Amino acid sequence: xxxxxxxxxxxxxxxxxxxxxxxxxxxxxxxxxxxxxxxxxxxxxxxxxxxxxxxxxxxxxxxxxxxxxxxxxxxxxxxxxxxxxxxxxxxxxxxxxxxxxxxxxxxxxxxxxxxxxxxxxxxxxxxxxxxxxxxxxxxxxxxxxxxxxxxxxxxxxxxxxxxxxxxxxxxxxxxxxxxxxxxxxxxxxxxxxxxxxxxxxxxxxxxxxxxxxxxxxxxxxxxxxxxxxxxxxxxxxxxxxxxxxxxxxxxxxxxxxxxxxxxxxxxxxxxxxxxxxxxxxxxx
Amino acid sequence: xxxxxxxxxxxxxxxxxxxxxxxxxxxxxxxxxxxxxxxxxxxxxxxxxxxxxxxxxxxxxxxxxxxxxxxxxxxxxxxxxxxxxxxxxxxxxxxxxxxxxxxxxxxxxxxxxxxxxxxxxxxxxxxxxxxxxxxxxxxxxxxxxxxxxxxxxxxxxxxxxxxxxxxxxxxxxxxxxxxxxxxxxxxxxxxxxxxxxxxxxxxxxxxxxxxxxxxxxxxxxxxxxxxxxxxxxxxxxxxxxxxxxxxxxxxxxxxxxxxxxxxxxxxxxxxxxxxxxxxxxxxxxxx
Numbered sequence: 001x002x003x004x005x006x007x008x009x010x011x012x013x014x015x016x017x018x019x020x021x022x023x024x025x026x027x028x029x030x031x032x033x034x035x036x037x038x039x040x041x042x043x044x045x046x047x048x049x050x051x052x053x054x055x056x057x058x059x060x061x062x063x064x065x066x067x068x069x070x071x072x073x074x075x076x077x078x079x080x081x082x083x084x085x086x087x088x089x090x091x092x093x094x095x096x097x098x099x100x101x102x103x104x105x106x107x108x109x110x111x112x113x114x115x116x117x118x119x120x121x122x123x124x125x126x127x128x129x130x131x132x133x134x135x136x137x138x139x140x141x142x143x144x145x146x147x148x149x150x151x152x153x154x155x156x157x158x159x160x161x162x163x164x165x166x167x168x169x170x171x172x173x174x175x176x177x178x179x180x181x182x183x184x185x186x187x188x189x190x191x192x193x194x195x196x197x198x199x200x201x202x203x204x205x206x207x208x209x210x211x212x213x214x215x216x217x218x219x220x221x222x223x224x225x226x227x228x229x230x231x232x233x234x235x236x237x238x239x240x241x242x243x244x245x246x247x248x249x250x251x252x253x254x255x256x257x258x259x260x261x262x263x264x265x266x267x268x269x270x271x272x273x274x275x276x277x278x279x280x281x282x283x284x
Numbered sequence: 285x286x287x288x289x290x291x292x293x294x295x296x297x298x299x300x301x302x303x304x305x306x307x308x309x310x311x312x313x314x315x316x317x318x319x320x321x322x323x324x325x326x327x328x329x330x331x332x333x334x335x336x337x338x339x340x341x342x343x344x345x346x347x348x349x350x351x352x353x354x355x356x357x358x359x360x361x362x363x364x365x366x367x368x369x370x371x372x373x374x375x376x377x378x379x380x381x382x383x384x385x386x387x388x389x390x391x392x393x394x395x396x397x398x399x400x401x402x403x404x405x406x407x408x409x410x411x412x413x414x415x416x417x418x419x420x421x422x423x424x425x426x427x428x429x430x431x432x433x434x435x436x437x438x439x440x441x442x443x444x445x446x447x448x449x450x451x452x453x454x455x456x457x458x459x460x461x462x463x464x465x466x467x468x469x470x471x472x473x474x475x476x477x478x479x480x481x482x483x484x485x486x487x488x489x490x491x492x493x494x495x496x497x498x499x500x501x502x503x504x505x506x507x508x509x510x511x512x513x514x515x516x517x518x519x520x521x522x523x524x525x526x527x528x529x530x531x532x533x534x535x536x537x538x539x540x541x542x543x544x545x546x547x548x549x550x551x552x553x554x555x556x557x558x559x560x561x562x563x564x565x566x567x568x569x570x571x
Binding site: 004005007008009010011012014015016017018019021022025026029032033036079080083084086087088090091097098100101104105106107108110111112113114115116117118119121122123126143146147150174175176179180197200201203204205206207210211233234236237240241250253254257260261264265267268269272 | 371400444501
């Protein structure tokens with residue numbers, strides 16, 4: 001065999017090997033979480049409170065807490081995000097302003113989540129005296145979700161063909177009517193896909209809620225915006241690093257991780273499915 | 285009436301966009317405001333260069349060199365895992381695999397990128413670390429090596445997804461020209477396709493770097509947490525992010541320890557800001 005042929009086989013072989021290593025590692029990772037988590041999963045586990053200093057019982061308050069944190073933060077970030085995207089895409093003037101906004105969005109997107117946590121603590125918890133609460137955490141997570149939502153919404157608006165806008169304007173509709181009644185409804189499925197991906201991201205974040213919203217242990221569900229909440233990601237972390245009975249806590253952590261992972265994967269899968277359907281149906 | 289509504293709509297959306305700038309400024313101002321007062325007590329040189337991190341000691345010392353080193357080692361380790369695996373997988377998917385597999389790979393990669401980091405941390409802490417400890421006969425499996433592997437695997441989807449985009453955007457004509465000249469598959473990949481996709485690949489690595497150095501949960505759970513200059517891959521470290529996360533709960537608002545953690549956040553912000561800036565420039569050059 002010539003040297004070139006040998007190099008070819010060797011090179012291709014190495015590429016296939018890297019792919020296989022990645023796949024095997026990810027399969028081991030996912031199977032491990034599923035296998036260990038599945039053994040503690042039950043209705044009882046999902047719908048009861050933790051007992052005996054976290055060594056027994058379920059994770060219901062953590063599921064409820066994560067639900068409220070996520071729902072509130074997306075409800076705050078989505079309108080802001082869509083409005084920003086509308087301005088950037090549809091008005092887009094003056095250019096220096098749009099440029100500055102874009103730089104700000106990209107910078108925000110790259111900031112580590114722990115810094116969002118510090119900001120939330122300094123501003124919402126301490127400065128505005130909202131304390132460690134559901135609302136402080138939701139505001140912090142909303143800021144984290146904002147760049148994701150803006151980018152997705154702008155991309156969605158960009159995909160609407162220009163003819164749609166021109167046709168609407170030609171029929172005598174104003175700029176605002178065109179945007180609200182033609183452009184946004186057409187782009188809506190794609191905007192929602194972006195929002196759903198943001199939900200997946202927000203639901204799994206731990207660092208931003210550590211000092212703004214999350215508490216290690218509470219048996220009661222949040223009753224108002226100013227209550228501390230349990231949250232699934234923080235619960236996993238707390239089970240692994242606090243408390244003394246790791247033999248009993250680790251299985252509960254695996255169970256919580258399985259629930260969190262299924263939630264995140266299901267949310268992303270829904271987004272990917274919606275996008276697939278849109279692409280299939282699209283006629284322009 | 286109508287023109288009033290038009291104006292109002294424009295003003296509202298304008299204000300919303302303005303808000304992103306205000307937010308960014310708010311974040312920068314708040315971490316600087318809380319962090320800068322530290323430097324009235326500790327000099328910048330002692331802060332960045334000092335080897336001793338004893339924030340709660342009677343004579344507290346705030347040298348973050350060991351924490352910086354921890355972040356850098358773990359991040360570089362993660363990139364050493366993630367670049368070959370991510371780039372190799374991207375090349376495999378776009379150049380070697382059948383189209384069916386390619387269609388499947390894209391959404392799977394996206395799904396994997398959505399797994400929360402705390403789940404990776406749990407896996408590292410409860411599964412990989414004990415294994416590593418046994419295999420290498422160590423005192424603890426929570427060290428640079430283990431956290432590099434976990435963090436690396438976590439950023440593989442980022443690097444793979446962006447590199448795959450860059451590679452599949454290389455025009456088909458270039459590949460055909462290479463084959464027509466008698467190039468083998470490997471020569472085409474290594475000498476034509478990858479060099480053409482260079483800027484996209486570099487961008488993906490920079491993005492992975494930013495993600496890895498800012499990641500908190502994995503290093504908090506898996507890196508071990510001792511503030512020391514590591515002498516080997518198998519020693520535990522305390523990266524900047526995990527220092528902030530682990531110690532913020534012990535501080536009193538406004539004391540030196542609190543300020544020093546915000547000062548670490550300033551350093552962290554500076555590093556990620558620079559890496560973002562370089563990424564932007566790389567992409568600008570491509571256009």
